[in-house]
Amino acid sequence: TTSLIWFRRDLRLFDHAALHHALKASQKVIAVFIFDRSILDGLKRDDRRIAFIWHSLQQLKASLMAEGSDLVIRHGKAELEIPRLAAEFNATAVYTNHDYEPAAIVRDANVAEQLATVGCQLHSYKDQVIFEKDEVLTKTGGMYSVFTPYKRSWLAKLNDFYLTSYPIKPYLKRLAPLPLQAMPSLAVLGFDDIDVSTLQPGMAGGEALFNDFCLRINDYQEARDFPAVKGVSYLSVHLRFGTVSIRELAKRAWQMGGRGAETWLSELIWREFYQQILWHRPEVVQHAFKPEYDALPFPNNPEYFAAWCEGRTGFPIVDAAMRQLNQTGFMHNRLRMIAASFLVKDLLIDWRWGEQYFAEKLNDFDLAANNGGWQWAASTGCDAQPYFRIFNPVSQSERFDPQGKFIRRYCPELAELSPKEIHAPWLIKAIFGIKPSYDYPAPIVDHAAQRIAALALFKRN
Numbered sequence: 001t002t003s004l005i006w007f008r009r010d011l012r013l014f015d016h017a018a019l020h021h022a023l024k025a026s027q028k029v030i031a032v033f034i035f036d037r038s039i040l041d042g043l044k045r046d047d048r049r050i051a052f053i054w055h056s057l058q059q060l061k062a063s064l065m066a067e068g069s070d071l072v073i074r075h076g077k078a079e080l081e082i083p084r085l086a087a088e089f090n091a092t093a094v095y096t097n098h099d100y101e102p103a104a105i106v107r108d109a110n111v112a113e114q115l116a117t118v119g120c121q122l123h124s125y126k127d128q129v130i131f132e133k134d135e136v137l138t139k140t141g142g143m144y145s146v147f148t149p150y151k152r153s154w155l156a157k158l159n160d161f162y163l164t165s166y167p168i169k170p171y172l173k174r175l176a177p178l179p180l181q182a183m184p185s186l187a188v189l190g191f192d193d194i195d196v197s198t199l200q201p202g203m204a205g206g207e208a209l210f211n212d213f214c215l216r217i218n219d220y221q222e223a224r225d226f227p228a229v230k231g232v233s234y235l236s237v238h239l240r241f242g243t244v245s246i247r248e249l250a251k252r253a254w255q256m257g258g259r260g261a262e263t264w265l266s267e268l269i270w271r272e273f274y275q276q277i278l279w280h281r282p283e284v285v286q287h288a289f290k291p292e293y294d295a296l297p298f299p300n301n302p303e304y305f306a307a308w309c310e311g312r313t314g315f316p317i318v319d320a321a322m323r324q325l326n327q328t329g330f331m332h333n334r335l336r337m338i339a340a341s342f343l344v345k346d347l348l349i350d351w352r353w354g355e356q357y358f359a360e361k362l363n364d365f366d367l368a369a370n371n372g373g374w375q376w377a378a379s380t381g382c383d384a385q386p387y388f389r390i391f392n393p394v395s396q397s398e399r400f401d402p403q404g405k406f407i408r409r410y411c412p413e414l415a416e417l418s419p420k421e422i423h424a425p426w427l428i429k430a431i432f433g434i435k436p437s438y439d440y441p442a443p444i445v446d447h448a449a450q451r452i453a454a455l456a457l458f459k460r461n
């Protein structure tokens with residue numbers, strides 16, 4: 001029998017559920033990847049994620065070639081290309097891993113239907129999470145909508161079985177020998193060859209980043225909230241595209257123990273928490289998790305929105321955060337919380353606008369995590385920040401970037417200001433009638449006034 005292994009958000013050749021099952025069940029396995037036009041057509045030419053995928057695929061291809069096989073890459077709509085490839089290679093089965101996003105679920109159902117007409121079956125497996133769908137439920141069989149009890153249940157259920165890897169090596173001989181396959185260039189795909197070397201794409205990059213992080217993991221608990229410090233793992237883009245294995249990551253953190261590793265494992269559990277919310281409540285993609293907050297009357301001032309996107313609100317920590325996002329595609333978690341809160345509670349703009357902007361820009365954009373994060377910050381989500389707790393951008397800045405080191409990196413026009421001045425430059429007093437001059441905007445809103453307006457907006461509801 002011949003099978004296809006269809007790679008999507010799992011671009012690696014180790015500990016891989018679908019590949020493991022394909023290799024075990026078939027005599028010949030052919031690895032395929034589709035550059036799906038239904039996804040690509042919505043993206044800008046300079047999208048970093050396509051470059052990240054492309055470079056990660058190059059590694060995957062090289063690893064397959066080292067085994068005498070190759071990666072078959074097509075460029076089109078998955079619904080057409082997968083059945084076409086199945087016919088071309090006379091495959092009786094296609095193996096892949098679950099994707100929990102609503103659009104992907106529809107796509108996979110369509111592909112399965114198409115394949116069935118030619119007598120080919122689609123087999124799909126859990127791979128990108130430790131626990132999925134209904135695996136962690138409340139005592140009464142419901143979905144958890146509060147994180148802490150979810151996490152408690154998640155940890156109670158965890159054992160070696162769920163962390164065991166899906167071995168690939170013993171079966172590699174079953175990869176079909178293939179003549180050299182062409183790989184479409186980024187230009188042919190309609191994208192720029194953006195330099196993504198700092199993201200360290202591919203399996204090798206994911207491994208290097210994780211090994212580096214393991215040396216620092218004991219400090220994670222203390223360092224993770226400070227954007228100027230190298231305190232976090234920077235693995236999110238690798239988790240998004242599956243160049244690392246969640247089982248390996250969770251296993252190592254679980255075995256290491258200690259406060260740093262435990263806190264980090266907790267973040268991996270947040271990731272699964274939002275995945276299961278999206279699975280159970282796919283309507284969160286358009287709507288507030290809390291229906292009473294779905295239609296808040298946000299004024300949605302487009303000029304404020306533009307200033308926020310471009311990093312010129314006059315609030316240094318917010319502007320530095322947005323410039324980091326625009327320049328690198330990454331934003332530190334503390335800054336995501338600050339920038340999101342500022343958009344919703346200071347600029348009074350619908351969280352969905354910000355969610356969309358992040359979705360366009362983030363290298364690690366993940367529908368479940370991004371939607372969960374935004375709804376958390378906007379106080380419209382499950383287990384969200386209560387609406388009356390509003391971040392003060394200046395005190396957040398003083399607390400999490402005390403020396404202004406991060407601000408200086410992205411707002412060089414403020415570099416000369418002292419650590420005391422840099423968080424709220426509009427407060428600097430003139431000495432002998434002279435204020436330091438710098439080319440930086442005045443704040444576009446008054447936090448105290450906007451806070452009151454936000455409270456009224458939520459309360460009126």
Ligand code: FAD
Binds near residue numbers: 272331358369
């Ligand atoms: P680490 O601190 O090293 O954490 C390890 C991993 O845990 C991350 O890679 C990620 O996979 C997961 N994780 C950590 N925090 C969260 C969280 N709050 N929710 C879900 N998973 C988490 N994360 C994304 O992966 N994609 C997104 O699109 C995304 N959008 C966000 C939007 C907002 C408004 C907010 C507040 C958070 C968002 N996050 C998102 C979560 C978090 O900010 C990033 O995962 C984290 O900053 C990535 O850096 P890291 O890999 O160094 O994280």
